[in-house]
Amino acid sequence: MTTPVYIRIKQSINTDHLSTIRLGDIARITGSRRYETVLPNMVVHKVKADDQNIVVIDGFMIIEQVLSKFPQVEVELLGPTQCVVHIEKHKKQPSLLLISGIWVLLFIGAAMAIMNFHYDVSMESVQQKLHFMLTGEEKEHPLWIQVPYSLGLGIGMILFFNHWFQKRFNEEPSPMEVEIFNYQQDLDRYVAVKENKVEKQDADH
Template sequence: MSAPIYIRMKQSIRTPAKQMIRVKDVARITGAVRKRQMIENMIIHMIKPEDKNIIVIDSFSIIDQVIKRFPESDIEILGPNQCVVHVERKKKFPHLLIVSFIWILLFIGAAMAIMNFHYDVSMEMVQQKLHFMLTGKEVEHPLWIQVPYSIGLGIGMILFFNHWFHKKFNEEPNPMEIEVFKYQEDLDHYVAIHENKVEQSDEDH
């Protein structure tokens, strides 16, 4: 009996359009060196214009091709049973006016959310009372408290999201990146269950 071939499917990959998808693109293979190299270079699917932006490669289609090539092989599947392939089409850059409009809209929305929060918790009154406690004088606008507080609020948001434009302060993922990762993971899981998979009719070329 020959040595077993172990296949571990990748959870998801990204690939350009109009490209051949080989086994090594969607899975990791281990086993006898000669067999492994041949299996890795098997073409599992050809991306066609009618393909959507997401293709689901099932481990069954890989097993089917491996058995046809090496009928005596013992195959073990490890990890997930599907790989979600995201086909990257040619991206169109958005118009500057659209980007500017969205940026202004988000800026105004964020500013309104912060102001409404401060109004709900009576932040201005708290700062006035804090000024009175420290100086013994009543002032309507204690700027020496309000200005540093506003600057600190902005710096705190930058540190919280760990980003200054494209610069990161450390390698830790920020909360937004974690939420995007969880969303992408849930999306891949949903697509793997509900979308059409690449059928075993795809032939090895």
């Protein structure tokens, strides 16, 4: 009598260079208690020196390995059918000078973008007309409007991105985090198709 085992594969994981990847690292397993303790320790891949930055572990490979050791098990895959393994090789600590240079470039670029936008929409003349409408006086630099507007612009950007350095204001992800998450999801799906050795072997046959 076959024993059902349910495996839910993670979409992606990060691992160190030349590490051993076990089934418990890339999936959650449930079913018979006997297999819940044995299957997580089963080795599914050993990262070799010639492996590049990404390795795709296909669900079909997992089923083959499980059935070769436990023929009486009925494997049910849940969720994604591949796991994208990102291999983190030895990273150098980023240079403080490089980080400072990038920060200055981004700051200047953002400032130029904001100034050019304000110039295109004639923000200065709008504020002058607003000052004239409220006070009846013409003034070249209505600072009582311009200063709060500038402060509000900065505060609005901080609230929009929901970050002040490492501090978050609430649990809601920022638009930048959502875009990065969507990009990572698309990248993992692309890699799962293009770098999947099982799919390549099926295409060759």
